[in-house]
Amino acid sequence: MAITILAPVVEDVRQDDSHAPHGYADQSMSEDSDSDVEMGGVSLSQKRRPRDSNNLATGIMTPGEVVTDDPQWMRGHGTYTNPLSTSIIATVAGHIEKVNKLISVRPLRARYTPEIGDLVVGRIVEVQSRRWKVDVAAPLLAQLPLSAINLPGGILRRRTSADELQIRTFFSEGDLVVAEVQSVHQDGSASLHTRSLKYGKLRNGVFLAVTGTGGSGASSSKPKKSGSSLARDWGVVRSRRQVWTQQTASGGADVDIILGVNGYIWISKHVEGTDAASSASENVSITRMEEMVSSSIYSSQNDEISPQTRHEISRLSQCIQVLVQNGVRVEMETVQAAYEASLQVDLEVGDDEDELSEEGRDYLEGNKASRLIELVEQRWAKQEKIE
Structure with missing residues (x-):
C-alpha cells in the first residue's frame, strides 16, 4: 500500500482570539510580507532585504x-x-x-584567480626536473618552466640535461620571484615566465602579503571616491602601475615597490642600473637580451643596505598594512599618499618624549593609523574638488 506524505500545515494563530492572552486580540496583525510572525521562537516569515529600483x-x-x-x-x-x-x-x-x-x-575574500598578463610575486615551494612550482596565492600552484627563464650563456639554445642538473642553482625552495602569467590551464593553474630582465629573483627587500580578492574589480583607472572619503575596497589594482621607485625621506635611498596582483608585495632597495637594463631589454632581440644576462641575477646574496633605507622600507611596509586594515585599495597613488601622510604624522607628534618613546615613534597603529587614513582621505577630497 502506497504511503502519502502530506506537507505540514501551519494553523493561523489569528483564527481563535478567545483563548489569547488579554490584549492580544486587540493587536492588529499586519498583512505586509515584510513582517515577522513567530510561534515558539520559529519565524513563519522572514523580512525581505531592501531592494533597489x-x-x-x-x-x-x-x-x-x-x-x-x-x-x-x-x-x-x-x-x-x-x-x-x-x-x-x-x-x-x-x-x-x-x-x-x-x-x-x-x-569579500577569495583566492587569487590568475589571468594572462598579470604581474605576480611568488615563492618557490618545489623544484622538479624541468620546472619550479610557485605559490602565487591561487588555489593551485603555478609552474615556472625551465624554458621560460633567461639562462646565462649568450645564445638562444635548448635546455639540456646539464641545465636540469643545475636547476637548483637558479631558483631553490624559498626564493621569491616576480614573474608574469603566460597562460592559464583548464584546471585553473597558471604558467609563468621571467623572460624579461624586469622579472627574476627578488632580494634586498622585505615581503608583504595583502589580504583580499587580489585584482578583482580592478578595471577602474582611479580610486573610487564616495563623498570626501575613499571607497572601501580590498586588493591590488590590476590595471594600474604596479612597479615604481619611491623617493624616501630621512636620508634613505630610493626604494622599489612591486605590487603583485595576487596580493604579494615586495619592497626593496633600488639598485642602480636595473632601470637601464629593463628599458634596454625592451628594444633588443631575445638573443641579445640573453647576452646581457649574467649569473649575478640569480644570486641570493643581499647587498649592503643602510639603516636609513631599512627604516624607510619598514615605514612603507607599515603604510601598506594600515591601508589594508582600513579597507583601502592598494595602488601607487594610495601608497604614496599614505607615505607622505606618515611623514606628516611624525611631524605632528613632535619631540615630546613623554607622549611617545623613541622606539614607539615609528609604530603606525592606533591613533596614528587613524590619523594617517584621515590625511589620505583629505588628500583625495582635495584632488576631487580640483578635478
Whole structure:
C-alpha cells in the first residue's frame, strides 16, 4: 500500500482570539510580507532585504540569500539559479556587481584567480626536473618552466640535461620571484615566465602579503571616491602601475615597490642600473637580451643596505598594512599618499618624549593609523574638488 506524505500545515494563530492572552486580540496583525510572525521562537516569515529600483538586493550578500527573482537577469560568478524558480541565489559572501544584465557576487575574500598578463610575486615551494612550482596565492600552484627563464650563456639554445642538473642553482625552495602569467590551464593553474630582465629573483627587500580578492574589480583607472572619503575596497589594482621607485625621506635611498596582483608585495632597495637594463631589454632581440644576462641575477646574496633605507622600507611596509586594515585599495597613488601622510604624522607628534618613546615613534597603529587614513582621505577630497 502506497504511503502519502502530506506537507505540514501551519494553523493561523489569528483564527481563535478567545483563548489569547488579554490584549492580544486587540493587536492588529499586519498583512505586509515584510513582517515577522513567530510561534515558539520559529519565524513563519522572514523580512525581505531592501531592494533597489532594479529589484536587486542591496548590501552584503550571504551564501544562500536570494539576489533577485526577476527573470531578466543572467547569473554570473558567485551565484546559481534555482531550477524550480527564476531566483538567482548567492553562493559567496560579498557585494553585487552588474554588467548590463549579467549579475555576479564578488566575494569579500577569495583566492587569487590568475589571468594572462598579470604581474605576480611568488615563492618557490618545489623544484622538479624541468620546472619550479610557485605559490602565487591561487588555489593551485603555478609552474615556472625551465624554458621560460633567461639562462646565462649568450645564445638562444635548448635546455639540456646539464641545465636540469643545475636547476637548483637558479631558483631553490624559498626564493621569491616576480614573474608574469603566460597562460592559464583548464584546471585553473597558471604558467609563468621571467623572460624579461624586469622579472627574476627578488632580494634586498622585505615581503608583504595583502589580504583580499587580489585584482578583482580592478578595471577602474582611479580610486573610487564616495563623498570626501575613499571607497572601501580590498586588493591590488590590476590595471594600474604596479612597479615604481619611491623617493624616501630621512636620508634613505630610493626604494622599489612591486605590487603583485595576487596580493604579494615586495619592497626593496633600488639598485642602480636595473632601470637601464629593463628599458634596454625592451628594444633588443631575445638573443641579445640573453647576452646581457649574467649569473649575478640569480644570486641570493643581499647587498649592503643602510639603516636609513631599512627604516624607510619598514615605514612603507607599515603604510601598506594600515591601508589594508582600513579597507583601502592598494595602488601607487594610495601608497604614496599614505607615505607622505606618515611623514606628516611624525611631524605632528613632535619631540615630546613623554607622549611617545623613541622606539614607539615609528609604530603606525592606533591613533596614528587613524590619523594617517584621515590625511589620505583629505588628500583625495582635495584632488576631487580640483578635478
